[in-house]
Amino acid sequence: MADTDLAAQIKTALADVEIPGGGDLAGYAGLSEIIVTPGAIAFAIAVASGMEAAFGPARDEAHKRAQALGGSRKVMVSITAEKSNTAKFGHGAPQPQGKTRVKGVKRIIAVGSGKGGVGKSTTAVNIALALADEGLKVGLLDADLYGPSVPKLLGIEGKPAIRDDGIFTPHEAFGLKAISIGSMLVPGQAVVWRGPMATSGLRQLLRETEWGGLDVLIIDLPPGTGDIHIALFQQTIVDGVVIVSTPQDLALIDAQKAIDMLRRMSVPVLGLVENMSYFIAPDTGHRYDIFGTGGAEQAAGKLEIPFLGPIPLVMSIREGSDAGMPPVAHAPEGPEAQAYRLIARRILASIP
Numbered sequence: 580m581a582d583t584d585l586a587a588q589i590k591t592a593l594a595d596v597e598i599p600g601g602g603d604l605a606g607y608a609g610l611s612e613i614i615v616t617p618g619a620i621a622f623a624i625a626v627a628s629g630m631e632a633a634f635g636p637a638r639d640e641a642h643k644r645a646q647a648l649g650g651s652r653k654v655m656v657s658i659t660a661e662k663s664n665t666a667k668f669g670h671g672a673p674q675p676q677g678k679t680r681v682k683g684v685k686r687i688i689a690v691g692s693g694k695g696g697v698g699k700s701t702t703a704v705n706i707a708l709a710l711a712d713e714g715l716k717v718g719l720l721d722a723d724l725y726g727p728s729v730p731k732l733l734g735i736e737g738k739p740a741i742r743d744d745g746i747f748t749p750h751e752a753f754g755l756k757a758i759s760i761g762s763m764l765v766p767g768q769a770v771v772w773r774g775p776m777a778t779s780g781l782r783q784l785l786r787e788t789e790w791g792g793l794d795v796l797i798i799d800l801p802p803g804t805g806d807i808h809i810a811l812f813q814q815t816i817v818d819g820v821v822i823v824s825t826p827q828d829l830a831l832i833d834a835q836k837a838i839d840m841l842r843r844m845s846v847p848v849l850g851l852v853e854n855m856s857y858f859i860a861p862d863t864g865h866r867y868d869i870f871g872t873g874g875a876e877q878a879a880g881k882l883e884i885p886f887l888g889p890i891p892l893v894m895s896i897r898e899g900s901d902a903g904m905p906p907v908a909h910a911p912e913g914p915e916a917q918a919y920r921l922i923a924r925r926i927l928a929s930i931p
Protein backbone atom coordinates (compact mmCIF):
# COMPACT_ATOMS: atom_id res chain seq x y z
CA MET A 580 0.00 0.00 0.00
CA ALA A 581 1.28 3.48 -0.82
CA ASP A 582 2.40 5.41 2.22
CA THR A 583 -0.16 8.15 1.60
CA ASP A 584 -2.98 5.59 1.54
CA LEU A 585 -1.88 4.21 4.87
CA ALA A 586 -1.65 7.69 6.38
CA ALA A 587 -5.22 8.36 5.20
CA GLN A 588 -6.41 5.04 6.65
CA ILE A 589 -4.86 5.86 9.99
CA LYS A 590 -6.46 9.27 9.99
CA THR A 591 -9.84 7.65 9.37
CA ALA A 592 -9.23 5.24 12.24
CA LEU A 593 -8.44 8.17 14.53
CA ALA A 594 -12.00 9.40 14.04
CA ASP A 595 -12.99 6.71 16.58
CA VAL A 596 -10.58 8.01 19.21
CA GLU A 597 -12.25 10.32 21.70
CA ILE A 598 -10.39 13.29 23.10
CA PRO A 599 -10.88 15.24 26.34
CA GLY A 600 -13.60 17.85 26.07
CA GLY A 601 -15.48 15.91 23.39
CA GLY A 602 -14.76 15.34 19.73
CA ASP A 603 -12.40 12.93 18.02
CA LEU A 604 -8.71 12.90 17.27
CA ALA A 605 -9.05 12.93 13.48
CA GLY A 606 -10.89 16.25 13.66
CA TYR A 607 -8.66 17.73 16.36
CA ALA A 608 -6.64 20.76 15.25
CA GLY A 609 -3.62 19.70 17.30
CA LEU A 610 -3.10 16.48 15.36
CA SER A 611 0.04 16.71 13.25
CA GLU A 612 0.61 15.30 9.80
CA ILE A 613 0.84 11.50 9.88
CA ILE A 614 4.24 10.44 8.60
CA VAL A 615 4.51 6.95 7.15
CA THR A 616 7.85 5.50 6.10
CA PRO A 617 8.70 1.90 5.21
CA GLY A 618 9.74 1.32 8.82
CA ALA A 619 7.80 3.77 10.93
CA ILE A 620 4.60 5.68 11.53
CA ALA A 621 4.86 8.91 13.47
CA PHE A 622 2.56 11.68 14.51
CA ALA A 623 2.16 14.11 17.36
CA ILE A 624 -0.75 15.51 19.33
CA ALA A 625 -0.20 19.11 20.41
CA VAL A 626 -2.06 19.97 23.60
CA ALA A 627 -2.30 22.97 25.89
CA SER A 628 0.22 23.03 28.70
CA GLY A 629 -1.10 20.96 31.63
CA MET A 630 -3.30 18.77 29.41
CA GLU A 631 -0.66 16.12 28.71
CA ALA A 632 -2.00 13.55 31.20
CA ALA A 633 -5.61 14.06 30.13
CA PHE A 634 -4.65 13.21 26.54
CA GLY A 635 -2.76 10.06 27.61
CA PRO A 636 -5.62 7.59 26.96
CA ALA A 637 -6.28 9.15 23.53
CA ARG A 638 -2.60 8.81 22.67
CA ASP A 639 -2.58 5.14 23.74
CA GLU A 640 -5.71 4.40 21.75
CA ALA A 641 -4.28 6.20 18.70
CA HIS A 642 -1.11 4.18 19.03
CA LYS A 643 -3.11 0.93 19.13
CA ARG A 644 -5.12 1.83 16.05
CA ALA A 645 -2.08 2.94 14.07
CA GLN A 646 -0.22 -0.22 15.04
CA ALA A 647 -3.13 -2.40 13.94
CA LEU A 648 -2.90 -0.87 10.47
CA GLY A 649 0.87 -0.42 10.31
CA GLY A 650 1.98 -4.06 10.61
CA SER A 651 5.66 -4.29 11.54
CA ARG A 652 6.28 -0.53 11.36
CA LYS A 653 7.35 1.13 14.57
CA VAL A 654 4.63 3.50 15.73
CA MET A 655 5.60 6.71 17.48
CA VAL A 656 2.81 8.88 18.87
CA SER A 657 3.83 11.74 21.06
CA ILE A 658 2.05 14.40 23.02
CA THR A 659 3.63 17.82 22.87
CA ALA A 660 2.69 20.74 25.05
CA GLU A 661 3.53 24.36 24.42
CA LYS A 662 6.02 25.62 26.94
CA SER A 663 6.75 29.26 27.56
CA ASN A 664 9.63 30.68 25.55
CA THR A 665 11.59 31.73 28.56
CA ALA A 666 12.35 28.10 29.22
CA LYS A 667 14.02 27.87 25.82
CA PHE A 668 16.00 30.99 25.21
CA GLY A 669 16.91 34.22 26.80
CA HIS A 670 19.94 35.44 28.65
CA GLY A 671 20.35 33.99 32.08
CA ALA A 672 17.98 31.20 31.03
CA PRO A 673 17.15 28.92 33.91
CA GLN A 674 19.26 25.82 34.15
CA PRO A 675 17.29 23.13 32.32
CA GLN A 676 15.74 20.71 34.75
CA GLY A 677 15.13 17.01 34.50
CA LYS A 678 18.12 16.19 32.30
CA THR A 679 18.80 12.47 32.38
CA ARG A 680 21.36 10.04 31.05
CA VAL A 681 20.53 7.49 28.38
CA LYS A 682 20.30 3.88 29.55
CA GLY A 683 23.36 1.87 28.58
CA VAL A 684 25.40 4.94 27.56
CA LYS A 685 28.19 6.30 29.78
CA ARG A 686 29.08 9.49 27.92
CA ILE A 687 27.46 11.50 25.14
CA ILE A 688 29.44 13.77 22.84
CA ALA A 689 27.55 15.75 20.23
CA VAL A 690 29.09 17.10 17.04
CA GLY A 691 27.56 20.31 15.73
CA SER A 692 28.23 23.17 13.37
CA GLY A 693 26.98 26.68 12.90
CA LYS A 694 26.13 26.10 9.24
CA GLY A 695 25.52 23.17 6.93
CA GLY A 696 27.97 21.53 4.58
CA VAL A 697 31.10 22.16 6.63
CA GLY A 698 31.83 18.43 7.05
CA LYS A 699 30.18 17.90 10.42
CA SER A 700 28.87 14.39 9.68
CA THR A 701 32.14 13.28 8.09
CA THR A 702 33.96 14.51 11.18
CA ALA A 703 31.48 12.85 13.55
CA VAL A 704 31.81 9.48 11.83
CA ASN A 705 35.60 9.53 11.75
CA ILE A 706 35.91 10.72 15.34
CA ALA A 707 33.59 7.89 16.39
CA LEU A 708 35.80 5.39 14.56
CA ALA A 709 38.96 6.88 16.05
CA LEU A 710 37.48 6.60 19.55
CA ALA A 711 36.59 2.96 18.85
CA ASP A 712 40.21 2.38 17.84
CA GLU A 713 41.19 3.66 21.28
CA GLY A 714 39.41 0.62 22.68
CA LEU A 715 36.08 2.23 23.55
CA LYS A 716 32.63 0.89 22.79
CA VAL A 717 31.20 3.59 20.57
CA GLY A 718 27.80 4.32 19.11
CA LEU A 719 26.71 6.90 16.57
CA LEU A 720 23.29 8.52 16.43
CA ASP A 721 22.42 10.53 13.34
CA ALA A 722 20.24 13.31 14.74
CA ASP A 723 20.33 15.25 11.49
CA LEU A 724 16.71 14.36 10.80
CA TYR A 725 16.47 16.75 7.87
CA GLY A 726 19.61 15.57 6.06
CA PRO A 727 20.73 12.23 7.47
CA SER A 728 24.04 11.15 5.99
CA VAL A 729 25.35 8.50 8.40
CA PRO A 730 23.93 5.54 6.40
CA LYS A 731 25.83 6.68 3.32
CA LEU A 732 29.01 7.49 5.22
CA LEU A 733 29.07 4.07 6.90
CA GLY A 734 27.66 2.15 3.95
CA ILE A 735 24.63 1.04 5.95
CA GLU A 736 21.73 -0.43 4.04
CA GLY A 737 18.26 -1.43 5.08
CA LYS A 738 16.19 -0.61 8.10
CA PRO A 739 17.26 -1.34 11.66
CA ALA A 740 15.59 -4.35 13.24
CA ILE A 741 12.81 -3.63 15.71
CA ARG A 742 12.28 -5.98 18.63
CA ASP A 743 8.82 -7.17 19.66
CA ASP A 744 8.75 -4.57 22.42
CA GLY A 745 9.38 -1.79 19.88
CA ILE A 746 13.06 -1.21 20.71
CA PHE A 747 15.43 -0.57 17.80
CA THR A 748 18.45 -2.78 17.29
CA PRO A 749 21.17 -0.51 15.89
CA HIS A 750 23.17 -1.29 12.76
CA GLU A 751 26.74 -2.47 13.21
CA ALA A 752 29.34 -0.87 10.96
CA PHE A 753 33.13 -0.88 11.36
CA GLY A 754 32.67 -1.81 15.02
CA LEU A 755 30.23 1.06 15.69
CA LYS A 756 26.58 0.76 16.68
CA ALA A 757 24.77 3.22 14.50
CA ILE A 758 21.24 4.41 14.09
CA SER A 759 19.82 7.01 11.76
CA ILE A 760 16.42 8.17 10.74
CA GLY A 761 17.91 7.99 7.23
CA SER A 762 17.74 4.22 7.11
CA MET A 763 14.02 4.37 7.79
CA LEU A 764 13.23 6.55 4.80
CA VAL A 765 12.88 5.60 1.17
CA PRO A 766 15.70 7.08 -0.94
CA GLY A 767 15.00 10.69 -1.80
CA GLN A 768 12.27 11.09 0.80
CA ALA A 769 12.62 14.30 2.74
CA VAL A 770 11.69 14.51 6.38
CA VAL A 771 9.02 17.15 6.68
CA TRP A 772 8.49 16.77 10.39
CA ARG A 773 7.80 19.97 12.21
CA GLY A 774 9.54 20.79 15.47
CA PRO A 775 7.62 18.62 17.96
CA MET A 776 7.62 15.62 15.63
CA ALA A 777 11.32 15.92 15.00
CA THR A 778 12.18 16.21 18.68
CA SER A 779 9.97 13.26 19.49
CA GLY A 780 11.64 11.23 16.71
CA LEU A 781 15.04 12.06 18.13
CA ARG A 782 14.02 11.13 21.66
CA GLN A 783 12.84 7.74 20.50
CA LEU A 784 15.97 7.01 18.48
CA LEU A 785 18.07 8.02 21.48
CA ARG A 786 16.13 6.28 24.23
CA GLU A 787 14.46 3.38 22.46
CA THR A 788 17.57 1.87 20.94
CA GLU A 789 19.30 -1.13 22.47
CA TRP A 790 22.76 0.45 22.82
CA GLY A 791 24.02 -2.49 24.84
CA GLY A 792 26.57 -0.74 27.03
CA LEU A 793 28.44 2.07 25.27
CA ASP A 794 31.39 4.02 26.59
CA VAL A 795 30.59 6.90 24.26
CA LEU A 796 27.69 7.83 22.04
CA ILE A 797 28.49 10.37 19.34
CA ILE A 798 25.48 12.39 18.19
CA ASP A 799 25.67 14.00 14.76
CA LEU A 800 23.51 17.11 15.26
CA PRO A 801 21.70 19.03 12.54
CA PRO A 802 23.51 22.25 11.55
CA GLY A 803 22.60 25.46 13.34
CA THR A 804 20.60 25.91 16.50
CA GLY A 805 17.06 24.60 16.31
CA ASP A 806 14.37 22.56 18.03
CA ILE A 807 16.38 19.36 17.98
CA HIS A 808 19.31 20.97 19.80
CA ILE A 809 17.12 22.61 22.38
CA ALA A 810 15.16 19.42 23.08
CA LEU A 811 18.30 17.30 23.30
CA PHE A 812 20.14 19.67 25.61
CA GLN A 813 17.09 20.19 27.82
CA GLN A 814 16.30 16.50 28.25
CA THR A 815 19.62 14.73 28.11
CA ILE A 816 22.96 15.05 29.87
CA VAL A 817 25.38 15.77 27.03
CA ASP A 818 28.96 15.61 28.28
CA GLY A 819 30.31 17.93 25.64
CA VAL A 820 29.90 19.32 22.15
CA VAL A 821 32.50 19.50 19.40
CA ILE A 822 31.93 22.32 16.90
CA VAL A 823 33.10 21.84 13.32
CA SER A 824 33.83 24.84 11.15
CA THR A 825 35.65 25.62 7.93
CA PRO A 826 38.29 28.36 8.07
CA GLN A 827 36.24 31.05 6.32
CA ASP A 828 35.06 33.98 8.39
CA LEU A 829 31.39 33.38 7.66
CA ALA A 830 31.45 29.80 8.87
CA LEU A 831 33.29 30.91 11.97
CA ILE A 832 30.69 33.56 12.73
CA ASP A 833 28.00 30.87 12.54
CA ALA A 834 30.08 28.59 14.75
CA GLN A 835 30.20 31.40 17.27
CA LYS A 836 26.38 31.52 17.35
CA ALA A 837 26.23 27.78 18.04
CA ILE A 838 28.72 28.15 20.87
CA ASP A 839 26.70 31.01 22.30
CA MET A 840 23.63 28.78 22.44
CA LEU A 841 25.55 25.99 24.16
CA ARG A 842 26.81 28.38 26.81
CA ARG A 843 23.33 29.69 27.46
CA MET A 844 22.10 26.12 27.84
CA SER A 845 24.99 25.22 30.15
CA VAL A 846 26.33 22.53 27.82
CA PRO A 847 30.13 22.09 27.89
CA VAL A 848 31.92 23.00 24.64
CA LEU A 849 34.83 20.62 24.10
CA GLY A 850 36.39 22.68 21.34
CA LEU A 851 36.55 23.66 17.70
CA VAL A 852 37.66 21.47 14.77
CA GLU A 853 38.81 23.24 11.62
CA ASN A 854 37.70 21.12 8.67
CA MET A 855 38.99 21.60 5.12
CA SER A 856 41.76 23.51 6.78
CA TYR A 857 44.47 23.09 4.16
CA PHE A 858 44.80 21.30 0.85
CA ILE A 859 47.20 18.44 0.17
CA ALA A 860 48.03 18.11 -3.54
CA PRO A 861 47.43 14.47 -4.51
CA ASP A 862 50.36 14.40 -6.93
CA THR A 863 53.10 16.07 -4.90
CA GLY A 864 51.78 15.71 -1.36
CA HIS A 865 52.44 19.44 -0.86
CA ARG A 866 50.39 21.34 1.65
CA TYR A 867 48.65 24.55 0.55
CA ASP A 868 46.99 26.84 3.07
CA ILE A 869 44.39 28.01 0.60
CA PHE A 870 42.31 29.85 3.16
CA GLY A 871 45.25 31.24 5.10
CA THR A 872 46.28 29.64 8.34
CA GLY A 873 45.16 29.70 11.91
CA GLY A 874 41.69 31.29 11.39
CA ALA A 875 39.83 28.75 13.48
CA GLU A 876 42.59 28.51 16.03
CA GLN A 877 42.46 32.27 16.54
CA ALA A 878 38.67 32.16 16.67
CA ALA A 879 38.83 29.42 19.29
CA GLY A 880 41.21 31.56 21.30
CA LYS A 881 38.86 34.54 21.13
CA LEU A 882 35.92 32.37 22.14
CA GLU A 883 37.98 30.88 24.95
CA ILE A 884 37.43 27.31 23.86
CA PRO A 885 40.09 24.71 23.01
CA PHE A 886 41.23 24.30 19.41
CA LEU A 887 41.01 20.56 18.76
CA GLY A 888 42.90 20.51 15.47
CA PRO A 889 42.74 20.83 11.69
CA ILE A 890 41.50 18.29 9.12
CA PRO A 891 42.92 18.65 5.62
CA LEU A 892 40.81 19.12 2.51
CA VAL A 893 41.59 15.95 0.58
CA MET A 894 39.85 14.17 -2.24
CA SER A 895 40.21 10.83 -0.45
CA ILE A 896 37.98 12.03 2.40
CA ARG A 897 35.23 12.93 -0.03
CA GLU A 898 35.62 9.84 -2.19
CA GLY A 899 35.93 7.45 0.76
CA SER A 900 32.95 9.01 2.52
CA ASP A 901 30.78 8.92 -0.58
CA ALA A 902 31.62 5.23 -1.01
CA GLY A 903 30.80 4.31 2.60
CA MET A 904 34.50 3.82 3.43
CA PRO A 905 35.48 6.43 6.01
CA PRO A 906 39.22 7.17 6.05
CA VAL A 907 39.81 6.15 9.68
CA ALA A 908 38.54 2.64 8.89
CA HIS A 909 39.64 2.39 5.29
CA ALA A 910 43.13 3.96 5.40
CA PRO A 911 43.92 3.90 9.11
CA GLU A 912 47.57 4.87 8.65
CA GLY A 913 46.92 7.74 6.22
CA PRO A 914 47.46 11.38 7.18
CA GLU A 915 43.71 12.04 7.16
CA ALA A 916 43.10 9.24 9.66
CA GLN A 917 45.93 10.56 11.82
CA ALA A 918 44.33 14.01 11.87
CA TYR A 919 41.04 12.54 13.12
CA ARG A 920 42.85 10.38 15.69
CA LEU A 921 44.67 13.34 17.16
CA ILE A 922 41.38 15.18 17.59
CA ALA A 923 39.71 12.09 19.10
CA ARG A 924 42.50 11.80 21.67
CA ARG A 925 42.14 15.46 22.61
CA ILE A 926 38.40 14.95 23.04
CA LEU A 927 39.02 11.91 25.18
CA ALA A 928 41.42 13.85 27.35
CA SER A 929 38.86 16.59 27.89
CA ILE A 930 35.93 14.48 29.10
CA PRO A 931 35.83 12.97 32.57
Ligand SMILES: Nc1ncnc2c1ncn2[C@@H]1O[C@H](COP(=O)(O)OP(=O)(O)OP(=O)(O)O)[C@@H](O)[C@H]1O
Binds near residue numbers: 697700855890891901
Ligand atom coordinates in the same frame (compact mmCIF):
# COMPACT_ATOMS: atom_id res chain seq x y z
N1 LIG B 1 38.11 17.25 4.96
C1 LIG B 1 37.39 17.04 3.86
N2 LIG B 1 38.00 16.95 2.64
C2 LIG B 1 37.27 16.76 1.52
N3 LIG B 1 35.95 16.65 1.48
C3 LIG B 1 35.29 16.72 2.67
C4 LIG B 1 35.97 16.91 3.91
N4 LIG B 1 35.05 16.93 4.91
C5 LIG B 1 33.85 16.76 4.33
N5 LIG B 1 33.99 16.63 2.99
C6 LIG B 1 32.91 16.46 1.99
O1 LIG B 1 32.07 17.62 2.09
C7 LIG B 1 30.71 17.26 1.90
C8 LIG B 1 29.88 17.71 3.11
O2 LIG B 1 30.29 16.94 4.23
P1 LIG B 1 29.28 16.50 5.37
O3 LIG B 1 28.06 15.84 4.81
O4 LIG B 1 30.05 15.77 6.39
O5 LIG B 1 28.89 17.95 5.90
P2 LIG B 1 27.80 18.37 6.98
O6 LIG B 1 28.32 19.61 7.61
O7 LIG B 1 27.47 17.23 7.87
O8 LIG B 1 26.60 18.69 6.03
P3 LIG B 1 25.03 18.80 6.36
O9 LIG B 1 24.83 20.21 6.70
O10 LIG B 1 24.41 18.42 5.07
O11 LIG B 1 24.72 17.86 7.48
C9 LIG B 1 30.70 15.75 1.68
O12 LIG B 1 30.69 15.50 0.29
C10 LIG B 1 32.01 15.29 2.29
O13 LIG B 1 32.52 14.10 1.69
